[in-house]
Amino acid sequence: MKKTYILFLLIISCLSGCNARQSEKQKVPVTISASPSPDISEKTPYLSITESYYSNAAETDIGSKCIVYNIQTKEIEEKGSVNYTSGYPLTTYSEKFNDIFFSAYSGRGDQIYKYNNNQNIQMTDKFYSINHMLSCGDKIFIAAKLLKHYCMEPFIFDPVSKECTRVFPDKKDDRFTWFVGNVPELNSVLFSYRSDNKERECGVNECSTSRIALLNMETGQVRQIYKLHKYIWGVAGNKEKLYILCAKSGVQKRDKNILYEIDMATKEKRKLKIPIVATEKLSLWDNILYCIGRNTNGKNRGIYAINLSTLKADLVFPQEKGAFINGFSMCY
Numbered sequence: 282m283k284k285t286y287i288l289f290l291l292i293i294s295c296l297s298g299c300n301a302r303q304s305e306k307q308k309v310p311v312t313i314s315a316s317p318s319p320d321i322s323e324k325t326p327y328l329s330i331t332e333s334y335y336s337n338a339a340e341t342d343i344g345s346k347c348i349v350y351n352i353q354t355k356e357i358e359e360k361g362s363v364n365y366t367s368g369y370p371l372t373t374y375s376e377k378f379n380d381i382f383f384s385a386y387s388g389r390g391d392q393i394y395k396y397n398n399n400q401n402i403q404m405t406d407k408f409y410s411i412n413h414m415l416s417c418g419d420k421i422f423i424a425a426k427l428l429k430h431y432c433m434e435p436f437i438f439d440p441v442s443k444e445c446t447r448v449f450p451d452k453k454d455d456r457f458t459w460f461v462g463n464v465p466e467l468n469s470v471l472f473s474y475r476s477d478n479k480e481r482e483c484g485v486n487e488c489s490t491s492r493i494a495l496l497n498m499e500t501g502q503v504r505q506i507y508k509l510h511k512y513i514w515g516v517a518g519n520k521e522k523l524y525i526l527c528a529k530s531g532v533q534k535r536d537k538n539i540l541y542e543i544d545m546a547t548k549e550k551r552k553l554k555i556p557i558v559a560t561e562k563l564s565l566w567d568n569i570l571y572c573i574g575r576n577t578n579g580k581n582r583g584i585y586a587i588n589l590s591t592l593k594a595d596l597v598f599p600q601e602k603g604a605f606i607n608g609f610s611m612c613y
Contacts, residue, residue, distance in 0.1 A: 325353050326465045326566050326613040329416060330584065331372045333365055334604040345607070347372035347381045350584070350598055352566060357598065363401065367391040368410045370607045375416040378440060382421055384411045390428055393421070393438060404443055413461045415470060416612040417498045422470045424458040433458040435472050435496060435503075448501045449494070459491070462517040462563055465613040470496045471523075473513040488512040488530045493523070507543060514538055515563035515572060517611075521545055524570055526559050557585055557594045564611035571597075573606060584609055
């Protein structure tokens with residue numbers, strides 16, 4: 282029995298983020314432009330949050346807010362709002378450029394746009410759809426599908442040169458980048474991926490092997506660090522630890538997600554018992570793990586902060602009535 286996988290979220294509903302396989306290929310540059318690593322030693326990363334909402338009384342138009350949660354002060358600031366026209370609503374606030382980057386339909390696929398001074402500026406023209414976007418100093422990490430391609434790949438995007446660099450190309454066009462997470466202290470991004478063909482061959486209660494890699498945002502080097510036979514809903518980590526939110530199989534099992542902590546020196550894995558249902562997305566900073574989740578009774582959906590010393594969870598960004606948290610990322 283084959284499964285249809287769901288990635289992106291709309292207000293109160295989930296729609297499929299995968300598209301039909303296309304056979305033709307398009308080449309894009311694979312060179313890495315040299316640039317210094319951003320100085321993050323004196324900066325505290327922040328959470329960039331995307332929340333969708335009906336932007337008119339008739340509830341026919343949808344907008345996406347870009348919101349920043351300050352990890353130190355716990356303050357919340359709305360940076361701006363853009364029209365939701367893409368297959369999956371994505372925004373990320375860049376502190377480096379003081380701009381909002383977001384996904385929008387261009388007439389020829391979903392592309393990256395920049396919102397600045399009440400203007401929407403198109404930055405790319407090579408993509409069909411985009412599933413992840415993270416601000417990483419002076420670069421943007423994205424997971425996207427090229428025009429005339431099928432699977433999602435990781436890219437490094439330079440907002441100054443507008444160069445999009447393929448860092449993990451797959452000649453078979455079968456490798457699907459699934460969930461991602463920033464590692465600010467390493468100027469790197471964790472991303473999970475799997476074989477799309479093998480996953481589609483799995484039954485309802487089965488899943489294929491998921492792999493996790495670490496991408497250096499300065500050099501473009503990709504390093505394999507872990508694999509497991511589970512369906513991943515979130516990844517985060519630092520030099521010492523890796524955190525994986527996963528289920529035994531696909532979308533229908535997310536209420537039974539398990540949170541694992543892996544010691545990167547020994548590769549030992551242990552299950553963490555937390556007082557909430559963590560449904561998707563993970564970010565880590567200063568021994569606090571952030572996730573989208575809800576209470577065990579199904580209420581109070583929002584972004585939670587889990588203290589890894591006590592395993593207590595606090596709701597730091599509740600989902601507002603009439604809105605939907607599409608996602609968030611740790612940015613710097």
